[in-house]
Amino acid sequence: MSQPIISLEGIHKYYGEVEPRLHVLKGIRLDVTQGEFVSIMGTSGSGKSTLLNLLGCLDVPTEGSYFLGGNDVSQQSDDELSRIRNEDIGFIFQSFQLIPQLTVLENVQVPLLYGDSSIREKEEHCRSILDSVGLSHRLSHRPSQLSGGECQRVAIARSLVNDPLILLADEPTGNLDSKTGQEVLELMDSLHAEGRTIIMITHDQEVALRAQRQVRIHDGLVIEEAS
Amino acid sequence: MISRKKKELLRMGLQSLLGYPMRTVLTMLGVVFGVGSVIAMLALGAGAEKELLQEIGRLGIQNIIINSVEPEQPENNNSSGGRRGWINYYGLKFKDHRQIVETIPGIERVLPVHLSKKKAWNGSRWIESTLFAVEPDYFEVFGLEIASGRALSPQDEEDLARVCVVRSGLLQELGIYEDPIGYVLTIEDQKFTIVGVLSEDRFQGYAQKALVADARSSEIYVPYQTVLKRQGTRSFSGSAGSWEATDVELNQIVVEVEDLDQVILTSRTIENLLSRNHPEKDYEMIVPLEVLAQRRKTQQVFNIALVAIASISLLVGGIGIANIMLATVTERTREIGVRRALGAQKRHIIAQFLTETTTISILGGVLGIFLGFGLVQILVIFTGWTAVITPISILVALTISVAVGITSGIYPARRAAALDPISALRHQ
Ligand SMILES: Nc1ncnc2c1ncn2[C@@H]1O[C@H](COP(=O)(O)OP(=O)(O)OP(=O)(O)O)[C@@H](O)[C@H]1O
Ligand SMILES: [Mg+2]
Numbered sequence: 001m002s003q004p005i006i007s008l009e010g011i012h013k014y015y016g017e018v019e020p021r022l023h024v025l026k027g028i029r030l031d032v033t034q035g036e037f038v039s040i041m042g043t044s045g046s047g048k049s050t051l052l053n054l055l056g057c058l059d060v061p062t063e064g065s066y067f068l069g070g071n072d073v074s075q076q077s078d079d080e081l082s083r084i085r086n087e088d089i090g091f092i093f094q095s096f097q098l099i100p101q102l103t104v105l106e107n108v109q110v111p112l113l114y115g116d117s118s119i120r121e122k123e124e125h126c127r128s129i130l131d132s133v134g135l136s137h138r139l140s141h142r143p144s145q146l147s148g149g150e151c152q153r154v155a156i157a158r159s160l161v162n163d164p165l166i167l168l169a170d171e172p173t174g175n176l177d178s179k180t181g182q183e184v185l186e187l188m189d190s191l192h193a194e195g196r197t198i199i200m201i202t203h204d205q206e207v208a209l210r211a212q213r214q215v216r217i218h219d220g221l222v223i224e225e226a227s
Numbered sequence: 228m229i230s231r232k233k234k235e236l237l238r239m240g241l242q243s244l245l246g247y248p249m250r251t252v253l254t255m256l257g258v259v260f261g262v263g264s265v266i267a268m269l270a271l272g273a274g275a276e277k278e279l280l281q282e283i284g285r286l287g288i289q290n291i292i293i294n295s296v297e298p299e300q301p302e303n304n305n306s307s308g309g310r311r312g313w314i315n316y317y318g319l320k321f322k323d324h325r326q327i328v329e330t331i332p333g334i335e336r337v338l339p340v341h342l343s344k345k346k347a348w349n350g351s352r353w354i355e356s357t358l359f360a361v362e363p364d365y366f367e368v369f370g371l372e373i374a375s376g377r378a379l380s381p382q383d384e385e386d387l388a389r390v391c392v393v394r395s396g397l398l399q400e401l402g403i404y405e406d407p408i409g410y411v412l413t414i415e416d417q418k419f420t421i422v423g424v425l426s427e428d429r430f431q432g433y434a435q436k437a438l439v440a441d442a443r444s445s446e447i448y449v450p451y452q453t454v455l456k457r458q459g460t461r462s463f464s465g466s467a468g469s470w471e472a473t474d475v476e477l478n479q480i481v482v483e484v485e486d487l488d489q490v491i492l493t494s495r496t497i498e499n500l501l502s503r504n505h506p507e508k509d510y511e512m513i514v515p516l517e518v519l520a521q522r523r524k525t526q527q528v529f530n531i532a533l534v535a536i537a538s539i540s541l542l543v544g545g546i547g548i549a550n551i552m553l554a555t556v557t558e559r560t561r562e563i564g565v566r567r568a569l570g571a572q573k574r575h576i577i578a579q580f581l582t583e584t585t586t587i588s589i590l591g592g593v594l595g596i597f598l599g600f601g602l603v604q605i606l607v608i609f610t611g612w613t614a615v616i617t618p619i620s621i622l623v624a625l626t627i628s629v630a631v632g633i634t635s636g637i638y639p640a641r642r643a644a645a646l647d648p649i650s651a652l653r654h655q
Pocket of ligand 2: 048049050
């Protein structure tokens with residue numbers, strides 16, 4: 001097996017400064033290899049989002065080590081974590097998280113603002129990504145003028161703009177009806193087919209089954225589901 | 228040169244402002260009015276200083292003016308019954324003039340001036356006027372411009388000529404409408420020929436007071452020697468059996484100092500000399516240079532107070548920006564979370580909010596400068612005050628605007644940057 005792109009080793013996460021602290025993740029071990037599509041399931045409050053935030057470098061583990069693309073990122077500075085989020089991670093949120101006063105194109109360009117490449121140079125790139133998610137005709141619309149499915153496709157386009165190592169999706173279909181949800185999932189499938197590494201949280205057994213590998217969080221630990 | 232990246236960040240800040248145009252404009256208003264009033268106040272202050280300079284400057288900053296002052300009457304002489312036959316003898320003497328000329332160094336010229344209240348007649352019309360017995364140089368020293376005819380000359384002095392120079396206001400009051408040059412006025416019982424008319428540039432305010440000039444511009448300038456030799460210095464006034472005589476040898480001595488640096492020192496020396504000659508202080512010294520310095524100081528204190536008051540509105544404007552920005556941070560918490568998740572560092576968030584606040588305040592500042600110009604125009608039209616908008620005041624206004632933008636933005640910006648990305652993303 002090739003070198004894993006994600007490697008978690010003995011990850012613990014506690015919430016709170018004072019006892020009794022909430023012990024959410026209790027020694028998680030997880031390897032994800034390049035090109036895998038992993039779904040994460042678990043009861044509400046089991047710590048799925050907590051794990052995804054750690055994977056996305058929005059938070060740091062209380063204990064344990066996290067290797068992303070071979071680098072230890074478990075105890076980095078805030079600026080360094082920001083840079084990793086910008087370059088290596090693509091987020092797709094349940095509630096889309098688009099910036100309301102910006103147009104579709106501008107929303108997709110936001111990650112470029114905080115990286116090294118210039119917006120002007122990447123303009124064509126952004127347009128072609130938006131084209132690939134089927135939104136080339138809505139470039140100058142604002143999020144309020146789009147449907148939920150369209151918003152999520154903008155968010156997916158945005159997550160791809162810096163060509164990240166991994167895509168992290170926290171219930172990407174949670175706010176969508178089943179038909180548009182299907183469309184978004186098909187998009188995810190095609191991204192996986194292109195060789196992208198995707199980790200997706202879901203409640204839905206059926207949705208989870210689209211992934212090639214399913215894991216479940218239970219009692220703060222990761223359990224592999226037999227597929 | 229700012230990098231392309233910075234330009235992009237700047238553009239993003241502006242995009243956010245354009246996203247909320249109404250709020251942006253309303254937030255800006257505080258700065259607009261603040262800067263407008265600061266500009267207006269600075270302009271009025273500079274105008275007042277300019278006026279001061281002109282007014283006192285007319286007295287000549289190299290001059291020292293000494294006026295005779297009637298001393299306080301002793302109590303027993305104040306009752307009208309006891310004044311019969313009283314000669315009121317006070318003020319500057321010929322001796323003072325001579326001693327100044329002979330003993331004070333570094334003096335360009337010393338001009339004696341004698342004043343008397345006289346009735347000037349044109350046929351049956353008369354006017355109460357002030358006769359200024361002056362040497363020819365008086366016109367030059369105080370910049371009195373001749374509108375027509377000529378000034379008094381040394382030849383007039385020699386001839387004890389009965390000639391005079393008047394103001395056009397006096398001509399009107401006496402009903403002289405034809406060419407006044409050569410016209411003969413009767414002053415008391417003597418006939419004086421008008422040889423020149425002064426331009427209507429009258430002394431005002433402080434200068435008028437210092438030169439004992441007439442508010443109604445009915446001064447009549449006559450040769451010094453003519454008055455002295457033909458009339459003497461004593462003047463009588465009386466009615467119904469009681470008479471009163473006043474004898475003031477010189478009402479005024481004007482000293483022009485050669486060197487500007489020596490004006491104050493010379494004034495002290497003259498003061499010493501005079502105080503020895505006049506134990507009862509029946510004169511006053513006016514040093515325009517000193518007066519100017521004092522008035523300027525007062526004016527500057529006043530200006531600072533004005534600007535300070537105007538700055539309060541600017542401060543309020545700044546607080547307005549800070550306030551709106553704090554509200555904006557709360558309202559845009561999710562946006563901040565999104566930007567952080569997408570890779571924005573804290574400094575990017577700070578830069579974004581500071582860009583917004585400084586843009587608001589600079590734009591507000593520029594509009595405020597225009598408003599200031601307008602305010603000044605209106606004030607000048609309705610009050611007649613002098614106002615001067617200096618380039619420095621514009622620079623000051625712009626600098627203050629930038630400072631207001633940065634200081635009012637720094638707290639909200641830091642608050643925004645300090646937000647935890649995860650909870651910011653969850654914010655409703
Ligand atoms: N910032 C926090 N401070 C304290 N407790 C937290 C914090 N974030 C999450 N928790 C707690 O940690 C536990 C795990 O939360 P998490 O959001 O990871 O659950 P989840 O599996 O994503 O649930 P859901 O399916 O409802 O989204 C919950 O009990 C939650 O209350
Ligand atoms: Mg969750």
